[in-house]
Amino acid sequence: EDESVIAALVVxxxxxxxxxxxxxxxxxxxTSSDPCINKWVGISCDKDNIxxxxxxxxxxxxxGTLDFESVCKxxxxxxxxxxxxxxxxxxxxxxxxxxxxxxxYLSGNKxxxxxxxxxxxxxxxKRLFLSNNMLTGQLPDFSKTTGLLSFFAQNNQFTxxxxxxxxxQLDGFSVANNDFSxxxxxxxxxxxxxxxxxxxxxxxxxxAVQCPVKKDNKSVKFRTFVIYSGYVVVGLIFVVLxxxxxxxxxxxxxxxxxxxxxxxxxxxxxxxxxxxNSRARSEFSTTSVESGGISSSxxxxxxxxFEDFLRAPAELIGRGRHGSLYKVKPDNGVTFVVKRxxxxxxxxxxxxxxxxxxxxxxxxxxxxxxxxYCSKQEKLLVYEFxxxxxxxxxxxGSQNGQTFDWGSRLSFASGMASALAFMHRELQxxxxxxxxLKSSNILFxxxxxxxxxxxxxxxxxxxxxxxxNDKATTAFNVDVYAFGVVLLELLTGKPVQHNGSSxxxxxxxxxxxxxxxxxxDKALIAEGASEERMVVLLQVALKCVNILTPLxxxxxxxxxxxxxxxxxxxxxxxxxx
Ligand SMILES: Nc1ncnc2c1ncn2[C@@H]1O[C@H](COP(=O)(O)OP(=O)(O)OP(=O)(O)O)[C@@H](O)[C@H]1O
Numbered sequence: 414e415d416e417s418v419i420a421a422l423v424v425x426x427x428x429x430x431x432x433x434x435x436x437x438x439x440x441x442x443x444t445s446s447d448p449c450i451n452k453w454v455g456i457s458c459d460k461d462n463i464x465x466x467x468x469x470x471x472x473x474x475x476x477g478t479l480d481f482e483s484v485c486k487x488x489x490x491x492x493x494x495x496x497x498x499x500x501x502x503x504x505x506x507x508x509x510x511x512x513x514x515x516x517x518y519l520s521g522n523k524x525x526x527x528x529x530x531x532x533x534x535x536x537x538x539k540r541l542f543l544s545n546n547m548l549t550g551q552l553p554d555f556s557k558t559t560g561l562l563s564f565f566a567q568n569n570q571f572t573x574x575x576x577x578x579x580x581x582q583l584d585g586f587s588v589a590n591n592d593f594s595x596x597x598x599x600x601x602x603x604x605x606x607x608x609x610x611x612x613x614x615x616x617x618x619x620x621a622v623q624c625p626v627k628k629d630n631k632s633v634k635f636r637t638f639v640i641y642s643g644y645v646v647v648g649l650i651f652v653v654l655x656x657x658x659x660x661x662x663x664x665x666x667x668x669x670x671x672x673x674x675x676x677x678x679x680x681x682x683x684x685x686x687x688x689x690n691s692r693a694r695s696e697f698s699t700t701s702v703e704s705g706g707i708s709s710s711x712x713x714x715x716x717x718x719f720e721d722f723l724r725a726p727a728e729l730i731g732r733g734r735h736g737s738l739y740k741v742k743p744d745n746g747v748t749f750v751v752k753r754x755x756x757x758x759x760x761x762x763x764x765x766x767x768x769x770x771x772x773x774x775x776x777x778x779x780x781x782x783x784x785x786y787c788s789k790q791e792k793l794l795v796y797e798f799x800x801x802x803x804x805x806x807x808x809x810g811s812q813n814g815q816t817f818d819w820g821s822r823l824s825f826a827s828g829m830a831s832a833l834a835f836m837h838r839e840l841q842x843x844x845x846x847x848x849x850l851k852s853s854n855i856l857f858x859x860x861x862x863x864x865x866x867x868x869x870x871x872x873x874x875x876x877x878x879x880x881x882n883d884k885a886t887t888a889f890n891v892d893v894y895a896f897g898v899v900l901l902e903l904l905t906g907k908p909v910q911h912n913g914s915s916x917x918x919x920x921x922x923x924x925x926x927x928x929x930x931x932x933x934d935k936a937l938i939a940e941g942a943s944e945e946r947m948v949v950l951l952q953v954a955l956k957c958v959n960i961l962t963p964l965x966x967x968x969x970x971x972x973x974x975x976x977x978x979x980x981x982x983x984x985x986x987x988x989x990x
Contacts, residue, residue: 414448414465414487421486422448422465429470429500430477459489467492467842471518471965478502479519485510492842494518496542497963504548506531516842518542520565525549533558540844544568544587552576552588563844566591567611575615580604585888588612596624727751735849735871740798748798749783753791754870761787767845768794771869774839778832780856780866796866801857804899808852809908819942820980822903825863826950827977829855830970832865833896837889837966844888845869850895851909852902893964897957904951906934917958924955943983949976 414422426442434440434454441453448465449458457467465487475498482505484493490511501523508517509531517535520542527550528543538558543566551573555561563585564578574595575588580603587604590611597609597617606619616624724743731738736754743749759767764787772782784795802810804825807817833847840846847854848871856866898909901916909916923932930938933947953972956964 414463418465418487419444419448421483422453425480425483428478428480428483429475432474432476434473434475457492464489466490467494469494469841470498471496473498475500479504479524481505482507482510485514488513490514492516492518495522497521499523501525504528504532504543508532509534511535513537516540516844519546520544522546527551528553530554536560539563540585541565555579564588575609741795748800750796750798752794752796752867752870754794757792757871759792761789764792767843767869770840770843770845774836776832776835778828778862778864779836779868780864794867794870799856799858799864799866801859801861803853803857804855804863804902805852805908807857808902808906816936818940819937819947820984822937823946823950823973823977823980826900826903827970827973828863829865829899830896830966830973833892834966834970836865836868837892840869841889846889846892847871847895848891850892850899852899855899889966890960890963893957893966893969894960896966896969897954900950900954900957904934904937904947904954905932906936914958917955920951921955924951943980946976946980 423442423444431440435442437454439452439454441448441451441456446453448456449462455468455470455473456465457469458464459466466489468484468487468490469492471494475495477500479495479500479502484490485507491513493511493514494516496518497520499522500519503526504519504524506529508529511517512535514535515537516539518540521544524543524546525548528548530553532541533553533555535558537560539560539562541561541564545568548566548569548571550571552566552571552575554576555564556577556579559579559582561579562583564583565585565587567587567589569591571588571591571593573593575593575598577598578586578600580586580598580600583603586600587608589608592614593609593612594614595616597615597620600608609615609617609620612620613622616622725741727739727741729737730740730750735757736752739751739753741749741751757764768782768785768787772785775781780796780799782794783797786793786795833850837846847865847868849867850865854866855863858864898916901907901920902909905916905920907916920932923929929948929951930944932951933942933944937947950973953969953976956962957969
C-alpha cells in the first residue's frame with residue numbers, strides 16, 4: 414500500500430482501542446510494516462497483494478471512535494466491518510469519502526447521534542448493517558440509494574417518519590425496535606410486520622396500531638365520484654388481469670411441457686417430444702463453453718452435450734420443501750442429480766450472478782455445481798450423484814452394520830466446520846450463506862469423504878429462523894445455527910424435527926438437569942468414547958444454537974480442530990503400553 418494509506422490506517426486504529434489484541438505478535442497496524450505483505454489482523458487485499466480491499470474487525474472488543482476520515486483514505490476499500498465491538502462514536506459525514514464501499518457493518522456497538530445525510534451518497538453501497546447501536550434522530554432519505562440490497566437498523570433509537578426505500582430492490586430490511594412514528598411505508602408487501610415491529614408510534618394495517626382514517630367532510634359528492642370511478646377502474650383491471658392470467662397459464666403449460674418432457678422423456682422419445690423440446694434445447698444450446706457460457710442460460714458440463722442430458726431418463730428421488738430432485742443418467746456413464754427449485758423469488762440476473770460466485774469457489778468438501786439453468790419459470794442445478802448417501806442416512810437410516818465411531822464423527826465435524834468457514838470467508842462480501850444446511854445435505858463421496866451439497870441455494874426468505882430481530886444479524890448466523898444442529902445430531906444420534914429447535918431444546922433441558930450423559934448416542938457410550946471430549950463438542954454445539962451469543966464459523970472450526978488434536982494426541986499416548 415501507499416505510505417499515505419498506511420499512515421491513515423495507523424491513525425484509524427490509534428483511535429480505536431483494541432485492548433490486549435495489539436500485543437499479539439501478528440497484529441501489525443504500524444507504520445513500519447505493510448498491511449498486505451505483513452498481513453495485519455483484519456485486513457484483506459487484492460490478488461496482487463497491493464491494495465487493501467477489506468477491513469474486518471468483528472468481535473475484537475474494540476472501543477474508542479471510528480475515524481471515517483482516515484479509513485476512507487483507503488481508496489479501494491470495499492468492506493468495512495466492525496460488528497460486535499464497543500465503539501462509541503458518531504457516524505461521521507466523511508463516510509461518503511468511501512466511494513467504493515459496498516458493505517458497511519457497524520452492528521452491535523455503541524454508535525450514537527444522527528446518521529449523516531452523506532451516507533445516502535455512497536454510490537456502491539449494497540449492505541448497511543446498523544442494528545443494535547444507540548443511533549438517534551431521523552433516517553436520511555435512502556430512496557435514491559439505488560443498489561442497496563439490505564438495510565438493518567433495528568434496536569436503535571431512531572425517530573420521525575420512515576423515509577422511502579427502494580423496497581423492490583431490498584432482500585433484507587428491518588427497522589424494528591426504534592421510535593419511528595407515522596404510517597408504515599408501502600413496502601409493496603416485501604417485508605412482514607416483524608421488520609417494523611417495536612415502534613409504538615408507527616401505524617399500519619399489519620401493525621398493532623392502525624392509522625387514523627382521515628375524515629374529510631368537504632365534498633361527499635367528489636368522494637362518491639372517486640369511489641364509482643374506482644369501481645370502473647377496478648373492473649377494467651380485473652378484465653385485463655383475467656385475460657393476462659389466461660394467457661400466462663397457456664404459456665406456462667407450454668413451458669411445463671417443455672421441462673417435464675426434458676426431465677422425464679427417455680432417450681427413445683419420439684418425434685413429438687423432440688419438437689416440444691426444441692425451444693428448450695435451442696435455448697440451452699445457445700450456450701457453449703467457448704462462448705464463455707456464464708452469461709447465458711446454461712453453463713454446460715464439460716464433455717457432455719446438453720442434448721444428451723435432456724434426453725436422458727430422469728427419476729424423481731426427492732420432493733423437499735424447496736423443490737424436487739431428479740436423478741439423471743446420460744449415456745456417458747456419470748450419473749447426475751438435478752435440483753429443480755421452486756418458489757424462489759429471485760430474478761434471473763441475480764440467480765446467475767449468485768451462481769457465478771458460488772461456482773468460482775471450490776473446496777474439496779463442498780460438492781461443486783456442475784451446471785445450472787435459469788429461465789423465468791425454472792431454476793435448475795446439476796450436481797454429480799453421490800451413491801454413498803447422506804449423513805442423515807448414515808445416522809438414521811437402516812445401515813447394514815455400518816459404524817460411525819467417535820473419532821470419525823469428530824473428524825467429520827472438524828472437516829465440515831472448516832469447509833463451511835472457508836465458504837463463509839470466500840463469500841463474505843457477497844453474503845451468501847449455505848442457507849439450508851442439514852444432515853441430508855451433507856453427502857459422502859466415493860472415498861467416504863463428506864461434502865456439503867446445495868450451498869447457497871436458499872435465499873434469506875426461505876429461512877425458518879427469523880434472526881432479523883435478534884442481536885446476531887448477519888447472514889451467516891443461520892449456518893452456524895444449522896451446523897450446531899448437525900453437531901447435536903452427531904452427538905445424540907437423534908433425528909431432527911422441523912428446524913432443529915426441538916432437538917436443541919431437548920438437549921439444553923437435559924444438560925440443565927445435569928443428566929448430560931443421557932443425551933449422547935448410546936453407540937458412542939458403548940464404544941467408550943471420551944465423555945470429557947464429547948461434553949466439549951456438546952458445548953460447542955450449544956453455543957452454535959444459542960442465537961444470543963453469535964459465533965462465527967471460523968471460531969467454531971478452530972474450537973473443533975483443537976478438540977480433534979487433543980483426541981489425536983490422546984489416541985497416540987493411550988496406544989503406548
Ligand atoms: N448429489 C446427490 N447425490 C445423491 N443423493 C443426493 C444428492 N443430493 C441430494 N441427495 C439426496 O436426495 C434426497 C432428496 O434431496 P432433496 O434435496 O430433494 O431433499 P431435502 O434436502 O430433504 O430437501 P430440501 O433441500 O428441498 O430442503 C436426500 O436424501 C438427499 O440426501
